[in-house]
Amino acid sequence: MPDIIVTLLNLGVVQILLIVFVFVMGLASMMTLLGDRKQSAKIQNRVGPNRARLPFINHPLLGIPHFLADGIKMVLKENIVPDGANKTLHLIAPGLVFLPALVAWAAVPFMDTYCAGEMLIDTATWTETCQGEEHRWFQIMNFNSGLLYGFAIASISVYGAAIAGWASNSNFSLLGGLRSSAQMVSYEVSLGLSLAGVLMIYGTLDMNEMVRQQGYLIGDWLPMWGIVVQPVAFFLFFLAGMAETKRAPFDLPEGESEIVAGYITEYSSMKFAVMQLGEYVATVFIAALIAILFLGGWQVPWLFADGFHFGSTVIELPYWLVIILRIGAMCGKVVLLVWLQFMMRWTLPRFRYDQVMTLGWKILLPLSLANLVVTAFIMALF
Amino acid sequence: MAKHEVKQVERVEPGLWEKSYIPEIARGLKVTIGHFLNNLRPNKEKHTTFTREYPDVPTDYYPDRFRGLHRLMLRDDGQVRCVACMCCSTICPANCIHIEAAEHDDPAIEKYPAVFVIDELRCIVCGLCVEACPCDAIRMDSGVHAHPFTDRGEAFLNRDLLMEMGGLSMAKQGGER
């Protein structure tokens, strides 16, 4: 590999560009089109956007020209700041929603450390050890409290929503901001508590380390993914995560039928787009968290650094292919989870606000506490 | 006091199975995912989409009383049937029929429309003009959809154009037949 690329990789510039701008932004903006519009159309027996055309190409191209047209439209629209709004806060609120959602990606590993030396596989404990230099090339930042960091940063985005609601000088926005803060605060509790059981099992906050541990094969055949050892926590986390990202059926903060568009009512032009995009990025982030914590992150079942291990038979694969497979697995899992969240959105009707609160405080919270206690018991017994 | 008939509706109380939501959510997801996958199939025939791709694909079904573009009916000798009585332009709620009457050479016919223009973009396709016409001169049964116009001027359909779509009427001017 040319030296310059290696240097950039070690600096983390390439990762930032690839992960944040290509994968996350690409996926999030594609979701606004394909996820929100095409997928819903398919579910509802419609065709979806197909009229916009690129110049000289007389083909709908899956509706992608619509997405470009939307972008141009957003940029060209007039930026309206309502009378009596707090101009500064109104301006920084979209950034406060958008930035944390992007910054949180720093801790997400897309692959294990790149091993320059030889990888040793211990089939007794199903662990890989690297003999030689390790490079953190597939994770922007490496630190041993990645999960805490991710959570801390992701919860900042509620400030964006609350400030946007307050600064807009509109009652709809204010209600939306209030609802959004209340909802985020209540679900953050179960979100964190549902993870406590998982943390007890893995015993680490380092996301990459967590994924490594999920490579262990129980009884030499069942991958020890989070969903296998903590099924209840997976369910709780998925639900709370959906509420956290304000997706339907929990999209109360922007319930169209009640409060127009909640805290984004008074936003227009690119500010509106940034707000929306921030929400989609948050959705992708939650999907990535679920993938890492419960679905084995970059692990492909039975795949280790030297190939597939089925019992004692080994199908040898070159290391570079393993890397590609693992990155593909991580991206694929995220896409699948995002798809599932959208499916939920188009399947379930919206909750009433008191029902959301009941669900959060009276059902999810006790359940996650019970899960924690049971896990602790089992851990203590074995 | 009047006797009221009371109909008892049986309420179905959800059992614990339904109340726990999860199985029901899974059932709902099965339906939506089923639709989603079905409509992704490469074989378009099997799709359950209801969307009609008009105007790329012509519509296969119109109801009997479908109102399309207007047409002006003709007399037996091919002249315009309209007598420029202004009934249609008077009743038109969209104010989109413009008629300029002129004297006819034939003493048996009092007037004829020298100019007869309908602005199809303003027309709300209510069909009142057809109802108002005393001599079956204007109809909307051409079966032609108002197509998209790229220029406003194109939407002004004039007399000759409307007559081209017309034909002989079953009714006879002055009654009988």
Ligand code: SF4
């Ligand atoms: S259909 Fe209605 S709107 Fe159209 S020309 Fe006739 S009267 Fe006017």
Ligand code: SF4
């Ligand atoms: S079309 Fe019929 S109603 Fe209209 S001016 Fe002619 S004769 Fe009168």
